[in-house]
Amino acid sequence: MIKPEAERVLNNxxxxxxxxxxxxxxxxxxxxxxxxxxxxxxxxxxxRMDAVVAYLEKHKGxxxxxxxTRREAFGEKEPARSNSSKAGKALNRRVEITFSYxxxxxxxxxxxxxxxxIQDLYKMxxxxxxxxxxxxxxxxxxxxxxxxxxxxxxxAFGRKADAPCTRIELREA
Numbered sequence: 001m002i003k004p005e006a007e008r009v010l011n012n013x014x015x016x017x018x019x020x021x022x023x024x025x026x027x028x029x030x031x032x033x034x035x036x037x038x039x040x041x042x043x044x045x046x047x048r049m050d051a052v053v054a055y056l057e058k059h060k061g062x063x064x065x066x067x068x069t070r071r072e073a074f075g076e077k078e079p080a081r082s083n084s085s086k087a088g089k090a091l092n093r094r095v096e097i098t099f100s101y102x103x104x105x106x107x108x109x110x111x112x113x114x115x116x117x118i119q120d121l122y123k124m125x126x127x128x129x130x131x132x133x134x135x136x137x138x139x140x141x142x143x144x145x146x147x148x149x150x151x152x153x154x155x156a157f158g159r160k161a162d163a164p165c166t167r168i169e170l171r172e173a
Contacts, residue, residue: 002051002052002055006095007055010052010056010059010097013056013097013099014056014059014060014061017060018060018061018064020101022101022102023101024067024100024101025067025099025100025101026066026067026068026098026099027068027070027071027072027096027098027099028049028053028068028070028071028096028097029049029070029071029072029073029074029095029096029098030046030048030049030052030072030073030074030094030095030096031045031074031075031080031092031093031095032044032045032048032075032076032093033079033083033088033089033090033092033093034083034089034092035083035089038075038076041075041076042073042075044075045073045074045075048073049073049095051095052095053068053071076092080092080094129169129170129171130144130145130170130171130172131167131168131169132167132168132169132170133165133167134168135166136154136156136157136165136166137155139151139152139153139154140152144170144172145172146172148170148172150170152168
């Protein structure tokens with residue numbers, strides 16, 4: 001049985017899952033306090049885990065498949081707190097959902113542009129520049145994403161005491 005406060009947490013997870021354009025990996029672990037035998041607690045943590053998985057399956061989007069990569073029932077073997085108090089035992093009776101994700105590499109749709117000459121086409125094909133704002137009064141070393149290293153000595157652009165920074169745009173080929 002899923003408690004109302006747990007339903008809110010699970011619904012928040014489902015909302016995140018449904019709106020994330022990413023590759024999610026889910027782990028579900030279930031735990032108990034130390035009351036009862038090991039066999040009872042192992043079975044109880046399995047029932048808790050199954051209840052959460054059933055809830056997620058029932059309430060997911062119609063085309064969604066929640067990729068649960070690991071399910072494990074620990075019983076009382078991995079307490080979050082000491083079982084010597086009611087508060088500690090309450091914290092040990094839990095199901096944990098952890099997930100990791102990577103951004104999808106789906107390309108953004110591009111708008112059509114009409115090119116009038118080869119120069120416009122060349123400008124369009126250039127990658128967007130990396131933009132840096134440097135303090136012209138200090139030596140600066142910039143390392144670009146593809147590994148290009150640029151050293152700019154202090155005052156290389158003359159003294160501009162009134163300008164807080166000098167804007168640099170770099171494009172790596």
